[in-house]
Amino acid sequence: MQRGRPFNRQDMNLSHSMEDYLEAIYNIKVRNQVARVKDISREMNVRMPSVTGALKALADKGLVIYQPYESVELTQAGLDHARGIAHRHTAVREFLTSVLGLPEEDVEQEACGLEHAISPETLDRLLKLVDFIGAHGDDKAFRLSDFQSFLKDGSDPDGDMSADVCYLPATIKSTRLSELCPGMKGRIAFVSGRKPIRKRLVEMGMTSDTHFEVLRTAPFGDPIEIKIRGYNLSLRRSEAEHVEVEVIND
Template structure:
């Protein structure tokens, strides 16, 4: 089975599933424009390889390994979209299919350079989706640029599954892993007690993409969507209602 095929499937499942929810075979078939029968066939193969867990009735979810690969490819895809749109000035409508072609051949090194070159974008141009965090152990973008000057090898690799606070549900808790953003905003968040390693719980999520309210260090903080999507946490205890 060609790598590119695997990547397309994983990315489709990743895009379709929100907060780790299972995805149905029909949804995948529609997204990839492939007959459902062939999709079922392919999903079995992916499950054998350990990328997904798949059952007829519960649908498909990504395993940790699958999630990692999917995030990687989604990141490359979305970075490429930004590059095509922002730098090469290609139409929004055209960047998606072009990026789909290119994402499979982009090396990790090129991905890192692209991210730096684009000054660490947050979202892609066509549908405003979040660009997944890069998997380097660095807590802000300013740091990434600096580290590059000193040699990137020094930075270790993330292995946990990271989620932006804006993607957490009410009642979910996590430990802060890193914050994306400029020096000023990072310092401000640190000063409010959002330091790496600090435990946070989401108390309230305002409707329609509004701010979130966090419990951190025995106090409550409200964070607008713009900031909460820049703070990435390792989920500790999933859904405790």
């Protein structure tokens, strides 16, 4: 029960609907680089004026940068939030398909509903469960008690998992280029930021879907050196913060 509760998502109080908009913007940027009102309207199945309204609300909360007639940018906070939602979505979808065995097609819509109601704690355990169950193919035996003790102290009797593994299985782990450490590889999702900085980054070859590897980072992470399209490139931290990437661990 418990009505009247504002949806408690960490500090920020985002409505169900605003979360949907944020997620849509994020997804569109990953696909198309830029998110325009029309795109969002299509993705969300609403009319354009509704999008305009939502963007103003999101801008008020400091989650997007919105200026009339321009394409939408995510702020740092907006990006963080959007990633959170996307992770919840992925976790739920993953659980529904790979554990419950529901068909991919049917799952998408349901995940959209469930993603808003999942607490961080549950999210964490859901991901761990998916990982634990699916760790080494469907035929590996699973004991609930093993999982429980794994949750507690991170021990897995079969030694296939460890507590500090990355719990995003068939999942995309997204972050900013500036967060990566040397040796990590990834794929560029999209470049955010206003026109001039975007232009510069794109000219350097930072375009969507391009793969790269981080070579070196200086003491304070500035500059950061990456290998991309066969070239070595050196970026300022302030620039790397505008590059949303997906980590690929091999």
